[in-house]
Amino acid sequence: MTQEDLSALDMPQLAGGCRALTTTPIVGTPHREYAEMFVPGAEELEDGELRISVLRSGNPWVTRAQAAASILVEVGNPERDLFILDLGAGSLAIFASLNLPVNKLDKVFLTHLHADHTADLFTLFGSYRKAGRAGPVYVWGPSGSEPKFGTKQIVEHIAVACAWDSKSTRGVHSNESFQMIATEFDFRQQQVVYDQNGVKVTAFPVIHALDGAVGYRIDFASLTFVHSGDTRPTRTLVEACAGDVDLLILECFPPAEIFAKSMDLPLGEPR
Numbered sequence: 726m727t728q729e730d731l732s733a734l735d736m737p738q739l740a741g742g743c744r745a746l747t748t749t750p751i752v753g754t755p756h757r758e759y760a761e762m763f764v765p766g767a768e769e770l771e772d773g774e775l776r777i778s779v780l781r782s783g784n785p786w787v788t789r790a791q792a793a794a795s796i797l798v799e800v801g802n803p804e805r806d807l808f809i810l811d812l813g814a815g816s817l818a819i820f821a822s823l824n825l826p827v828n829k830l831d832k833v834f835l836t837h838l839h840a841d842h843t844a845d846l847f848t849l850f851g852s853y854r855k856a857g858r859a860g861p862v863y864v865w866g867p868s869g870s871e872p873k874f875g876t877k878q879i880v881e882h883i884a885v886a887c888a889w890d891s892k893s894t895r896g897v898h899s900n901e902s903f904q905m906i907a908t909e910f911d912f913r914q915q916q917v918v919y920d921q922n923g924v925k926v927t928a929f930p931v932i933h934a935l936d937g938a939v940g941y942r943i944d945f946a947s948l949t950f951v952h953s954g955d956t957r958p959t960r961t962l963v964e965a966c967a968g969d970v971d972l973l974i975l976e977c978f979p980p981a982e983i984f985a986k987s988m989d990l991p992l993g994e995p996r
Contacts, residue, residue: 765823773946774801777972780809780819784978785841787814793841796952796974799825800945804922808832810941810952814844817853827857832919834926835866836954837938838879846883846905851890854902861904865919867912867928869937880907912937915961929965931956940965950974 750761760768770776776799783791793813797820800806807829809820820830830849836842850862866876884891884905891903910918912930919926927942933955940954942965951966951973966973978984985992 765825770799770801770805772801773948775799775943775945775948775950775971776801777950777974778823779974780816781813782976783813783815783841784984785839787841792816792819793844794976795819795842795845797823798943798950800922800924802923802945805829806832806922806924808834808924808926808943810834811836811842811954812845812849813841817845817848827853828859830858831860831862833862833864834919834928834941835864835876836931836940836952837867837933838869838874838876839934839955842955843879846879847887850883850905851887854894854898858902859899860901861906863906863908865908865910865926865928867930867937867939868909869912870935874935874937876909877907880905912939915965927965929961930959931961932959933957942966952976 751759757771778797778799780795780797781792783793785793787793792815794811795813795816796810798808798810800808807825809816809830809832812833812835830853833846833849846862846864849858864876864880866879868875872878895903908918910916910928912928913936915927915929917925918928923945925944927944928939929942931938931940931954938954938956940956940962941952943950943952949968949970949972951962951970953962953973953975955976955978956962982992984990
């Protein structure tokens with residue numbers, strides 16, 4: 726791709742441009758009528774429904790137009806559970822705009838421990854306690870090649886880093902709100918890591934950067950959603966999509982030429 730070709734590219738909406746994210750907001754033939762634009766609070770979640778919201782899907786740098794990676798899953802079970810896959814910087818600001826109950830956001834599933842997928846854990850643990858979060862935060866995530874690279878480490882160290890914050894609000898908030906409980910599982914195995922209230926979450930290993938990256942499959946009421954997490958093409962993702970999958974979200978990264986242009990950086994020579 727030449728420099729002239731790059732200059733002709735429209736800036737995507739995630740980078741502050743005006744190009745539409747999609748020209749087909751409604752896909753398939755749903756049994757009820759949906760508005761072309763989702764308005765928070767105007768569209769009730771039905772029993773047996775899964776609502777998947779890409780809170781943000783930005784790259785590691787965070788802009789006013791696009792926060793970092795995070796996907797919200799609303800479950801149409803009696804409990805109306807909320808699951809969040811990754812918590813990149815700025816993603817909770819988008820969650821706040823959806824008018825959903827803060828206390829329901831207590832189940833976090835991490836695909837891997839890059840900062841652009843975990844930064845808002847600080848916000849959920851500390852700031853959202855002040856916003857009314859009353860119970861513990863539960864975090865599921867993969868192990869690493871060594872204990873220091875696992876999910877338990879990041880959860881424990883965030884709690885330590887928030888020691889001043891927590892101490893300053895003791896006695897004001899519930900004791901449970903000061904808990905962040907990690908469930909670390911072996912990243913090498915495809916396995917069910919959560920099975921409650923009619924929802925089954927299966928983790929599977931993927932290939933990304935270091936050992937310790939996973940994707941997730943969520944099954945509920947004959948519906949299936951698969952999220953790849955950051956990954957290269959891998960057989961495990963194909964296997965996780967076996968059977969009828971209603972929605973698959975693949976994470977991706979821009980080509981080097983577009984990345985360099987958007988950041989106004991020189992394009993280095995291949996190593």
